[in-house]
Amino acid sequence: MNYFSTSFTLGILGGGQLGKMMLYETRKWDIKTHVLDPSNEAPCRIAADHFQQGNLMDFETVYNFGKKVDVLTFEIEGVNIEALEKLESEGIKVYPSAATLRNIQDKGIQKQFYKDHQIPTSPFKVYKDKYALNEAIVRKELHFPFVWKSCTGGYDGKGVSIIREAEEVIPLSEGACIAEKLIPFKNELAVIVARNPSGEVKTYPVVEMEFHPEANQVEYVICPARIDDAVAEKARALATKVSEAFKHVGLLAVEMFQTEDDEILVNEVAPRPHNSGHYSIEASYTNQFEQQIRAILDLPLGNTDSKVAGVMVNLVGAESHTGPVVYKNIEKILAMEGVTPHIYGKKETRPFRKMGHVTIVNKDLNKARKIAEEVKKTIKVVSK
Amino acid sequence: MNYFSTSFTLGILGGGQLGKMMLYETRKWDIKTHVLDPSNEAPCRIAADHFQQGNLMDFETVYNFGKKVDVLTFEIEGVNIEALEKLESEGIKVYPSAATLRNIQDKGIQKQFYKDHQIPTSPFKVYKDKYALNEAIVRKELHFPFVWKSCTGGYDGKGVSIIREAEEVIPLSEGACIAEKLIPFKNELAVIVARNPSGEVKTYPVVEMEFHPEANQVEYVICPARIDDAVAEKARALATKVSEAFKHVGLLAVEMFQTEDDEILVNEVAPRPHNSGHYSIEASYTNQFEQQIRAILDLPLGNTDSKVAGVMVNLVGAESHTGPVVYKNIEKILAMEGVTPHIYGKKETRPFRKMGHVTIVNKDLNKARKIAEEVKKTIKVVSK
Numbered sequence: 095m096n097y098f099s100t101s102f103t104l105g106i107l108g109g110g111q112l113g114k115m116m117l118y119e120t121r122k123w124d125i126k127t128h129v130l131d132p133s134n135e136a137p138c139r140i141a142a143d144h145f146q147q148g149n150l151m152d153f154e155t156v157y158n159f160g161k162k163v164d165v166l167t168f169e170i171e172g173v174n175i176e177a178l179e180k181l182e183s184e185g186i187k188v189y190p191s192a193a194t195l196r197n198i199q200d201k202g203i204q205k206q207f208y209k210d211h212q213i214p215t216s217p218f219k220v221y222k223d224k225y226a227l228n229e230a231i232v233r234k235e236l237h238f239p240f241v242w243k244s245c246t247g248g249y250d251g252k253g254v255s256i257i258r259e260a261e262e263v264i265p266l267s268e269g270a271c272i273a274e275k276l277i278p279f280k281n282e283l284a285v286i287v288a289r290n291p292s293g294e295v296k297t298y299p300v301v302e303m304e305f306h307p308e309a310n311q312v313e314y315v316i317c318p319a320r321i322d323d324a325v326a327e328k329a330r331a332l333a334t335k336v337s338e339a340f341k342h343v344g345l346l347a348v349e350m351f352q353t354e355d356d357e358i359l360v361n362e363v364a365p366r367p368h369n370s371g372h373y374s375i376e377a378s379y380t381n382q383f384e385q386q387i388r389a390i391l392d393l394p395l396g397n398t399d400s401k402v403a404g405v406m407v408n409l410v411g412a413e414s415h416t417g418p419v420v421y422k423n424i425e426k427i428l429a430m431e432g433v434t435p436h437i438y439g440k441k442e443t444r445p446f447r448k449m450g451h452v453t454i455v456n457k458d459l460n461k462a463r464k465i466a467e468e469v470k471k472t473i474k475v476v477s478k
Numbered sequence: 479m480n481y482f483s484t485s486f487t488l489g490i491l492g493g494g495q496l497g498k499m500m501l502y503e504t505r506k507w508d509i510k511t512h513v514l515d516p517s518n519e520a521p522c523r524i525a526a527d528h529f530q531q532g533n534l535m536d537f538e539t540v541y542n543f544g545k546k547v548d549v550l551t552f553e554i555e556g557v558n559i560e561a562l563e564k565l566e567s568e569g570i571k572v573y574p575s576a577a578t579l580r581n582i583q584d585k586g587i588q589k590q591f592y593k594d595h596q597i598p599t600s601p602f603k604v605y606k607d608k609y610a611l612n613e614a615i616v617r618k619e620l621h622f623p624f625v626w627k628s629c630t631g632g633y634d635g636k637g638v639s640i641i642r643e644a645e646e647v648i649p650l651s652e653g654a655c656i657a658e659k660l661i662p663f664k665n666e667l668a669v670i671v672a673r674n675p676s677g678e679v680k681t682y683p684v685v686e687m688e689f690h691p692e693a694n695q696v697e698y699v700i701c702p703a704r705i706d707d708a709v710a711e712k713a714r715a716l717a718t719k720v721s722e723a724f725k726h727v728g729l730l731a732v733e734m735f736q737t738e739d740d741e742i743l744v745n746e747v748a749p750r751p752h753n754s755g756h757y758s759i760e761a762s763y764t765n766q767f768e769q770q771i772r773a774i775l776d777l778p779l780g781n782t783d784s785k786v787a788g789v790m791v792n793l794v795g796a797e798s799h800t801g802p803v804v805y806k807n808i809e810k811i812l813a814m815e816g817v818t819p820h821i822y823g824k825k826e827t828r829p830f831r832k833m834g835h836v837t838i839v840n841k842d843l844n845k846a847r848k849i850a851e852e853v854k855k856t857i858k859v860v861s862k
Contacts, residue, residue: 098805098821118502121525124823141505141525379816379839394813401785401839421482429778432763437482439508455763455785 097391099124104391105163106130107150108170109138111438111448112367112383115375116169117141119384125391130159137439153177160186167344167390169366171199172247189291189343189390190365197340198365202245202272208360211339214332215360216351218274220245224263227271231260236273245270277359279351282312283319284370285333286382287346288398290389295337297330298378298398301370314466315406316459317373321352329358336360345386347371369408369451376434376453377404402432403459405466409435409450409475411443417477419443421450427469432456435473442477449475481775483508488775489547490514491534492554493522495822495832496751496767499759500553501525503768509775514543521823537561544570551728551774553750555583556631573675573727573774574749581724582749586629586656592744595723598716599744600735602658604629608647611655615644620657629654661743663735666696667703668754669717670766671730672782674773679721681714682762682782685754698850699790700843701757705736713742720744729770731755753792753835760818760837761788786816787843789850793819793834793859795827801861803827805834811853816840819857826861833859 096102104120106113109131117138120127129142132149139145148155150170156177160166165187166178178192197207202220209215219236221227230236238260244253244267256276257263282303289295302319303312319326333348340346340363347368349361371382380388380396388395409421418441427433432455440449452469456462480486488504490497493515501522504511513526516533523529532539534554540561544550549571550562562576581591586604593599603620605611614620622644628637628651640660641647666687673679686703687696703710717732724730724747731752733745755766764772764780772779793805802825811817816839824833836853840846 096804098808099803099823099825114505117525118505121498121502121823122818122820124521124821137508140527141501143524384818388812393809396812397815401841419483420480424482425777428772428780431781434506434768436506437508439483439505441483457785 097123097125100126102126103128103143103163104387105160105166106138106142107156107159107166107168107173109133109136109142109145110169111137111450112169113138114141114438115372115436116367116383116386119381119387122384123387125387128159128163130155135441150174157181160188165189165390167366167386168195171195171365175199190346191341191343194340194342194365198363200245200270201243201362202270204362205272205274207339213336213339213360214358216241216275216277218272220270220272222270224266224268224271227266227273228263230273231263239276241274241276242266243272243274245272277351277353279353279359280356281319281321281352282361283321283329283350283352283358284315284368285329285348285350286368286371287333287337287342287348288385288389288395289337289342289344289346290395291343291392294395295334296385296395296398297333298371298374298382299400300326300329301373303370313407313470314463315370315373316463317377317400317404318459320459322356325352325356325358332358332360336363340365344389345371345382369406372436372451373404373406373453373455374400375436376432376455377402402455402457403462405454405459405462407452407454407466407470408448409437409452409473411445411447411449411475413445415475415477416444417442419449420476420478422474422476423472427452427473430454430465430468432462433465433469443475481507481509484510486510487512487527487547488771489544489550490522490526491540491543491550491552491557493517493520493526493529494553495521495834496553497522498525498822499756499820500751500767500770503765503771506768507771509771512543512547514539519825534558541565544572549573549774551750551770552579555579555749559583574730575725575727578724578726578749582747584629584654585627585746586654588746589656589658591723592720597720597723597744598742600625600659600661602656604654604656606654608650608652608655611650611657612647614657615647623660625658625660626650627656627658629656661735661737663737663743664740665703665705665736666745667705667713667734667736667742668699668752669713669732669734670752670755670758671717671721671726671732672769672773672779673721673726673728673730674779675727675776678779679718680769680779680782681717682755682758682766683784684710684713685757687754697791697854698847699754699757700847701761701784701788702843704843706740709736709740709742716742716744720747724749728773729755729766753790756820756835757788757790757837757839759820760816760839761786786839786841787846789838789843789846791836791838791850791854792832793821793836793857795829795831795833795859797829799859799861800828801826803833804860804862806858806860807856811836811857814838814849814852816846817849817853827859
């Protein structure tokens with residue numbers, strides 16, 4: 095198949111920042127794109143050859159959009175799977191496949207998939223609704239503390255809570271959920287696996303999520319993770335196993351816990367480019383978005399090694415600021431060594447809204463980490 | 479000034495591959511852009527917020543386009559300078575300035591500028607037309623061989639010829655020209671200088687153009703140049719001097735000769751991102767297009783050092799192929815280590831048309847150079 099400067103068309107469901115960064119790569123290779131997103135102000139609005147506004151969960155919309163493309167992918171999991179299945183049955187290539195997405199989209203099914211495939215994960219129970227969850231608490235089948243996760247719709251920390259007492263159940267949403275054992279862990283790690291339809295597989299180096307000591311929020315994504323080589327090897331091998339179990343095509347971001355005794359447990363996966371791989375744009379030989387394109391188009395996968403160390407900081411809207419966005423002090427961080435901000439293009443900021451990210455690269459990881467701290471202290475996402 | 483996700487608008491005259499690569503950076507920072515280009519199929523057609531078709535040499539077109547933007551730049555020298563001057567007088571920021579472009583656009587004026595500013599360059603004479611050139615030959619004021627250059631309109635090797643005998647003058651164009659002494663040189667080098675309106679200046683490492691031993695055509699752009707440190711220092715210092723003499727703002731690519739006795743002579747300059755800086759997308763901490771944006775918006779300049787060594791190969795249309803383009807064996811070069819093709823998006827190939835480039839990066843320059851040779855042997859730009 096000839097993709098470059100031809101009428102071949104790649105369809106992308108979702109037009110947010112991940113899609114936007116993917117479009118840098120389709121532009122670089124002059125691959126024609128169609129993008130579907132519910133918002134007319136989506137970051138992918140420009141740079142796609144054709145943009146369409148529409149509901150990603152609507153069968154007809156997704157089906158009709160997909161009929162006009164040669165290969166269909168998504169940058170968000172919340173898409174209509176039945177439409178993907180019908181498109182596949184009619185010969186459209188959908189990567190990752192509808193079957194893979196079925197095993198991932200619902201977190202209850204995803205956890206059961208790990209169990210069925212002997213993939214280490216924290217012990218859990220699935221509850222069909224909040225009523226069933228409450229009943230299990232009353233019957234003392236479920237003990238505090240536990241991690242509650244909504245089976246669907248979770249994103250960017252939404253749909254996940256640590257429940258320490260009965261009262262904390264009250265504000266949870268009504269739908270199906272899982273309750274997971276709260277595992278004390280040393281590190282939260284992630285590995286991105288790339289796999290193409292021909293079966294070529296490559297993993298990126300292990301990255302580490304460094305948490306704020308008090309706020310318990312991810313502050314920095316660090317590549318490479320500051321862990322033993324043996325642990326890193328184990329994490330990459332496990333991530334590969336997960337990708338193969340899912341028969342996944344494209345990028346799969348595998349989030350994992352490193353327990354106190356150096357066990358690796360799979361937390362959850364995202365079947366697409368991922369926040370934990372943004373560092374790769376500046377640090378890696380092949381960035382995750384180019385790799386995604388290579389994988390879904392069955393091209394040879396690129397080198398996943400890093401040229402330099404990378405640290406990534408998310409740019410989220412400051413608390414108590416809502417309105418037209420201002421990136422305060424951005425010129426100050428541009429004066430720091432090896433600093434690249436990425437601005438997603440959302441015109442309005444809201445508390446904790448993901449507005450962009452900043453990558454800091456350096457030959458010396460410790461220097462990059464120090465500069466990242468300066469970046470975090472300096473730039474503020476506020477409203478006018 | 480607040481550039482990021484605001485109504486601030488950057489205007490770009492010219493919508494070719496340089497503009498296209500600049501747009502990756504404006505997208506990364508969500509800076510609003512308007513682009514003007516004569517072709518409705520220009521590579522910048524998408525990814526700009528607003529694209530306008532129009533003649534870059536027409537006063538009214540350029541003036542009216544420029545009135546709607548806050549900062550105006552160009553990615554090609556052939557633009558209407560009078561319009562730039564009028565825009566400047568009305569408060570639009572034009573970078574590089576009209577005055578700088580006046581000293582560069584006409585090669586006769588550019589050479590005289592070097593002479594006036596004690597910038598070493600090969601000896602030359604300016605002739606107001608071909609008649610005057612012929613007269614100088616007849617009067618034996620001008621001796622063979624010499625280098626003929628058209629004062630205007632030269633681009634990608636057009637408008638330059640080595641003249642070894644009287645007959646070779648016949649096919650030359652009629653207009654004003656210069657005749658330069660043919661200087662035997664060891665190396666052709668280039669340095670990109672970035673300078674912002676506040677006067678901050680940075681130079682990129684010296685790159686080397688490696689010529690095909692027989693065809694006398696540039697085959698590889700190599701960074702860093704394989705030359706002595708002292709020569710490299712001298713070249714960077716000279717390039718800085720040239721940029722300052724021009725009071726240049728933005729990127730200035732300074733092409734130079736290293737003579738047999740290690741003198742450095744300025745050949746010519748381009749007041750914009752340049753083919754010799756394409757390696758920087760993959761190899762440098764700050765690529766030349768991001769640097770251009772930083773410079774013209776008076777932001778702090780980024781680190782010009784390289785993360786890794788880089789070699790660049792141009793992708794030009796194969797001889798005797800005209801028509802819809804096919805990048806033959808592109809999947810083979812994608813399997814080679816550290817190889818990134820860039821496809822400019824021209825749908826039709828013609829003999830020697832610049833259709834894209836390929837960058838090869840590696841920690842080891844010699845390895846990158848070897849892989850570049852493989853790339854050159856493998857990929858072919860042909861028609862269907």
